[in-house]
Amino acid sequence: MAKKKLKEIAINQNWCKGCGICVAFCPKNVLELDEGGHSTVVRPEDCILCRLCEMRCPDLAIRVIEEEEDAQ
Amino acid sequence: MAVQEYIRERFFPQMWCEGCGHGTILNSLLRAIEDLGIAKSDIVMTSGIGCSARISGYVDFHSLHTMHGRALACATGVKMAKPALNVIVPMGDGDALAIGGNHFIHACRRNIDITAIVMNNRIYGMTGGQYSPLSGVGTMATTAPYSSIDNAFDVAELAKAAGATFVARTTTYHVAEAVTYLKKAIQHKGFSVVEIMTQCPTYYGRKNKKGDAVEMLKWFKESTAKLGSKELENNPSLIARGIFADEDKPEYCSEYNKIIERASRR
Numbered sequence: 001m002a003k004k005k006l007k008e009i010a011i012n013q014n015w016c017k018g019c020g021i022c023v024a025f026c027p028k029n030v031l032e033l034d035e036g037g038h039s040t041v042v043r044p045e046d047c048i049l050c051r052l053c054e055m056r057c058p059d060l061a062i063r064v065i066e067e068e069e070d071a072q
Numbered sequence: 073m074a075v076q077e078y079i080r081e082r083f084f085p086q087m088w089c090e091g092c093g094h095g096t097i098l099n100s101l102l103r104a105i106e107d108l109g110i111a112k113s114d115i116v117m118t119s120g121i122g123c124s125a126r127i128s129g130y131v132d133f134h135s136l137h138t139m140h141g142r143a144l145a146c147a148t149g150v151k152m153a154k155p156a157l158n159v160i161v162p163m164g165d166g167d168a169l170a171i172g173g174n175h176f177i178h179a180c181r182r183n184i185d186i187t188a189i190v191m192n193n194r195i196y197g198m199t200g201g202q203y204s205p206l207s208g209v210g211t212m213a214t215t216a217p218y219s220s221i222d223n224a225f226d227v228a229e230l231a232k233a234a235g236a237t238f239v240a241r242t243t244t245y246h247v248a249e250a251v252t253y254l255k256k257a258i259q260h261k262g263f264s265v266v267e268i269m270t271q272c273p274t275y276y277g278r279k280n281k282k283g284d285a286v287e288m289l290k291w292f293k294e295s296t297a298k299l300g301s302k303e304l305e306n307n308p309s310l311i312a313r314g315i316f317a318d319e320d321k322p323e324y325c326s327e328y329n330k331i332i333e334r335a336s337r338r
Contacts (some may be wrong), residue, residue, distance in 0.1 A: 015084055019091030024286040055103065055247040058095025058285075059085060063074060 004049055005067040009041045015061035022053035022062060075102035078112065080132050087126060089197075091285025093244035093270030097162070097191050098127050100247055100268075104254035115158045118147040120172060123198045123272075124164035124191040141172025144179040147186050155185070155325040158258060162189045165206040166196045169225055173205070180234035183262045184324035188236075189254070190227050190265060193272035201275030212279040228316040231265040238264035239317040243292035244271060246313065253315065262323050269296070269311070 009030070018037035028046040031039050031053060039053075039062070047064070054062045079102070088094050105115065115133035119125035121140035128135040134157075138146040147161045168176050168190045179186060195213060196202040203213035208224035231239045238260040240253040250268055257264035271277060271288035282288050297304035299314030 015086075017085070017090040019285045021091065021096075021285055021289060025289070052247070055099060055251075056096055056244070056289075057099060058088065058092055060076060060079065060095065060099055060102075061085075063076070 006044060006047045006049055007065045007067045009044060009047065009053070010063040010065060011039050011041065012059075012061040013038045015059045016057075017059055019058065021056050021058065025056060026053055075099065075106055078102045078105060078132055079130050083130055086130055088123060089272075089274045091271065091273045091288075092123070092197075093193065093268075093272070093285070093288075094124055094127060094191055096244040096247065097189065097250070097268050097270060098130060100244075100250040101127075101160070101162075101189070101254055102131070103251045104258060107251065108255055108258060110158055110258070114156070115160060116147070116150050116154075118143045118150060118159065118161050120163055120167040121198075122164040122167045122196065123193075124162055124167060127162045127191075141167055141170070141175060143167070144172060144175040144186065144188065148179060148182075148184055151184055151186055151325060152328065155329075158187070159185070160187045160189065160258065162191060164196075164204075165190060165192045165194060165227075166202075166204040169205045169227065169230075177230070177234040180231050180236040180263050180265070182324045183235055183237055183321050185261055186263055187254075187257045187260075188263070188265045189257075190267040191270050192227065192267055193270045193276055194224075195272050195276040195279075197272045197275050201279055211276075213275075214279070227265065227267040228312075232317045235263070235321075236265045237262035237317060237319050237321050238315075239267075240265070240315045241267040241269070241311075242313050243269040243289075243296060245289040245292040246296075249313065256315070256318070260318070262321060 016038045023031045030043045030047045032042045034040040054064045117128040118136040119128040120143035147159045151159045194207045201214040203216045203220045211220045242249045257266045273285045296313045297310040
């Protein structure tokens, strides 16, 4: 099985309220809050696909999309 | 399928405050349902009143938004009429244990196949931060400006003693655990209760100087420990997380079917 690779961390800026939970608990510091106070991806290359941001987001605003998932 | 496909997108962004844990519980619940592969039309979500109750409006299942504390009574009716459906009842701490306290213990006692989720933020958020039966001694609330002197219920012990056959507790920090427990609870044949400790940064957090949502999640991480762990043994003041009960007992709808059979034979 091929190693899973990140395609994109899609953040719905209209749903994000900027609580910062995803930023605070990302084990690899992939996310930051932008000037408008919304979550944004700054270091996608460090993402280990743990999906904790996606699972903890109270606003259902984050989707971690894998390369393989896209190929299906 | 992504969890976003189980929601009514037209009602998003949801109405809960910034950092409110109720959204995380919705997130965990949708993941549990996705993992179990249950069809949307086979689920009924019945809720009462309060911030927590709004959850049933966001899911693309059959949903009933009923009276304060009476969600379990309405859910019992649904389950008795259509036992094949999965009935899930999300409730707040006040909705479940104060206004609906009587319905709660009797639903436990009957062991009817319903999944109750107690979204415990230890305060009434929607009405302005009054203390609830789960606030506990020392909690500050708008109705307890010098701190509450009321002891809190232990939901897990209460549910177990009242007869619930699956009882678990986790928090909104421990999301993978929440998904696992919710899956087990939905699959369990009988009355299941999952207490999920959730953060209300707006009222509980502010009144009790617990900081924002991130600080409150860190507090859940530090103040809880897994049942049976060394950590809990060494520090009994920690709040236990885990499965408190998981047993097989006759389920109410099945027993009722036997009555129907017996009565039809006469």
